[in-house]
Amino acid sequence: MSKKVTMDNKLAFVRTEDAPILPPPASEAGITGWLYQNIFASMSDFSSAGASIRSVLMGLFSFGLLYVGITQLWGLLDFAIFSAVWSDPDGLKREACWTVEQGGQLPAGWHAACWPFIAAKLKFLTYGAYPADELWRVNLAGFVGLVGLVYVLIEGLPARRHVGILMLTIYPLMAFILLTGGNLDVDYGNVGLYVLISLGLITMARMGAAGRFGSSFQDLSGIFSVAGWLLIVYAVILSVVGVDTSLEPVDTRDWGGLLITLVVAITGIVASLPLGILLALGRRSNMPVTRLICTIFIEFWRGVPLITVLFMASVMLPLFLPEGVNFDNLLRALIGVMLFSAAYMAEVVRGGLQAIDKGQYEGADAVGLSYWQSMRLIILPQALTHVIPGIVNTFIGLFKDTTLVSIVGIFDLLGGVQSTLADAAWSTPVQGLTGYLFVSVIFFIFCFGMSRYSIYMERKLSRGRSH
Amino acid sequence: MTDRPNSSVNWLNDARIRGVIFQILLVLSLIASAWWIVDNTLTNLADSGKTLGFRFLDETAGFQIGQTLGTWLFSYEAGKSTYLDIYFIGIVNTFLVAALGIFLATILGFLMGIMRLSQNLILRGFATVYVELLRNVPLLLQLFFWYFAVLRSLPGRRDAFEIVPGFAGMNITGLYLPAPQPQDGFIYTVIALVLAIIITFVMSGWARKRQETTGQTFPVFWTSVGLLIGLPLITLFATGNPLDWSLPEFKDTGPKLRQGYQSGAGMVMIPEMIAVLLALSLYTAAFIAEIVRAGILAVNKGQTEASYAVGLRPGITLRLVIIPQALRVIVPPLTSQYLNLTKNSSLAVAIAYPELVSIFAGTALNQVGKEIEMIFMMMSVYLTFSILTAAFMNWFNARVKLVER
Secondary structure, three states, X not given: OOOOOOOOOOOXXXXXXXXXXXXXXXXXXXXXXXXXXXXXXXXOOOOXXXXXXXXXXXXXXXXXXXXXXXXXXXXXXXXXXXXXXXXXXXXXXXXXXXXXXXXXXXXXXXXXXXHHHHHHHHHHHHHEOOOHHHHHXXXXXXXXXXXHHHHHHOOOOOOHHHHHHHXXXXXXXXXXXXXXXXXXXXXXXXXXXXXXXXXXXHHHHHHHHOOOOOHHHHXXXXXXXXXHHHHHHXXXXXXXXXXXXXXXXXXXXXXXXXHHHHHHHHHHHHHHHHHHHHHHHHHOOOOHHHHHHHHHHHHHHHHOOHHHHHHHHHHOHHHHOOOOOOOOHHHHHHHHHXXXXXXXXXXXXXXXXXXXXXXXXXXXHHOOOOHHHHHHHHXXXXXXXXXXXXXXXXXXXXXXXXXXXXXXXXXXXXXXXXXXXXXXXXXXXXXXXXXXXXXXXXXXXXXXXXXXXXXXXXXXXXXXXXX | OOOOOXXXXXXXXXXXXXXXXXXXXXXXXXXXXXXXXXXXXXXXXXXXXXXXXXXXXXXXXXOOOOOOHHHHHOOOOOOOOEHHHHHHHHHHHHHXXXXXXXXXXHHHHHHHHHHHOXXXXXXXXXXHHHHHHHHOOOHHHHHHHHHHHHHHHOOOOOOOXXXXXXXXXXXXXXXXXXXXXXXXXXXXXXXXXXXXXXXXXXXXXHHHHHHHHHOOOOOHHHHHHHHHXXXXXXXXXXXXXXXXXXXXXXXXXXXXXXXXXXXXXOEEEOHHHHHHHHHHHHHHHHHHHHHHHXXXXXXXXXXXXXXXXXXXXXXXXXXXXXXXXXXXXXXXXXXXXXXXXXXXXXXXXXXXXXXXXXXXXXXXXXXXXXXXXXXXXXXXXXXXXXXXXXXXXXXXXXXXXXXXX
């Protein structure tokens, strides 16, 4: 144990200089290392017969896929960009995209996108048959919407919340008036009556809250106040849409293309969130009848395909309404889309509500908040931030689902393309592919953008939670 | 609770009484609006001279339907079959395409999901591009793409693109495949198959029990494969091969109008169905891939490391350690994707694949005009299916729930 090591002991070896630093093994560093780790690691085990077979198969599979992927991507790029016909300076229309065999000038076997076709139809695909002189209205509504949206999405800008509220309240009204022309048939006598009634209700609520009508009314004053404010909002909306703006009215039958797609998507998105929150709260309520009704409502809409909902909206809704009341086609589809997406949103929100710790509910009760106060101030802010990714996913789904309105005869972007494909003036073998490619790119940009934003939000929120 | 001082607290402050009042109001307003709707509907129906009732189901339908499993099962004949037949044909065709689509989407989705987690950049990159491209483009657009852009560019009806000459080929009228035609005595092969399935179940139970008691493993998978393929095959040949195949027949000689694939020979899969299948399974596979990826990621990394530490190989680790735990996370969203696929099969109406929405709520509804009854019948099919799915999901969740002490 206590063997004495002396300096003159020849057996002892103490290294006096550092060992040379060896380069890392080839499989760990540099390009070869990267290649090994990321590509060849799974196909270079030849230690046994089985492993060799597996490696070879893996290699064949990988490089087969690589080949397929590259040829497909290259084919797509070639079709969309490199070989595509970009302009039609002579106004040849379909002949600009004809090959020699068909009587045109392009080399035989040419098969690529015919962009002049899209350029010629761009106005139709964006606005539908919206009157040409009135397009500034659509552009203005779109521009304001875009600016507002971008403003709300960028963090750190001042008064973001206020801009958001404006976007959810004033903007829809403005867009409605701009797009339709407003000037609805509104009986201003009724509006005045509503204002008077609502003022009365609010006054009663104020006085009741102050205890003028005895204690039993004091508790009910909140309901009166809510009813009064709802009525006032209704009166304001009525009076605004009834204003004679001297804009030319544009029937929704003349709308089309991207305009319809965005109107349906945005209406669905904006309406589905509040409706979905109410339904989710109802489904989590302690009141059995409310819970049952909300559950049945949600499960019904979630159980049927959107197509059948749209069929129902377009075929059955006119039957449900009294004679003379006639919704236009777009509004019917909008109602269907709203109810449908509200049910999906309700399930997402319910997931958020369930994820909230029970202590939060109890804490809110303990400090004496009422049900709506605790929901508004404590529960919902947490629950909704929890499920932002889910909400955005529902939005993406809804945005893609807007294409379904083309089946009930509303010409959204996809329906517009489908109908332009029937135009013989542009009839070429590549017409269909060009049109579908154009629509795919637009949808891809919107949906991919939304999904990236949701991932960004998710990361940001989980960063906040992790410490 | 019981000794509430009723002198100072107003009854309106009692949450339960408020709840009861609110619910009574809710029910009353629901009844009122339901009454209003029913009243309007009845008035509107009376004005247009229509009546309610399901008598129309016995009437004969006079329109043509593309040849599918449904029309074959119900031996559809325009002018002879009833609207009830149409309803059932629609249901069969919906579930046919849903079942095939679920099968394909599951295989492809699991493959893509596992590939997305691969160390191999090629596999990972391919799967990522696949998922992002297909997930972010509307299904209806993909359906149009397959149907109008791809399948329409196939050879015309007097031509053929032979995949396996003499056995399988395609043209614009569809995909032609050999059709099995069971003769007398084929029933023994079917019995053998059923027997093999039963034996497989019994055997896997026995093997599990044996492994739990003695630790010895038994090659259940390969034995099952051998049984399921071998036993019916042996029976088939022992009984003198009572299974004929009707091969597709392509003619490019003779009168011009008779050229092309001959009807009655082989089996045809109509192009609408191919397009629906392609679109549905490729689209849903992208979502399934994401679910599978999330499920595998949800299994703690320590599980993999512990399994390597006890000497299990990566393949076995995946099969015995990761997948059983990941399935608990995967199955609920997977089931709802299956439900989505089934509901999305209704998009086939856009290319006139003869499924429920297309022929029953589309063509038949236009002829009969019984909106309320027919939409109700159509929706109840989807609702029933989604309730069954939800029931399965609850059963599964209860079964795989972590047993906590």
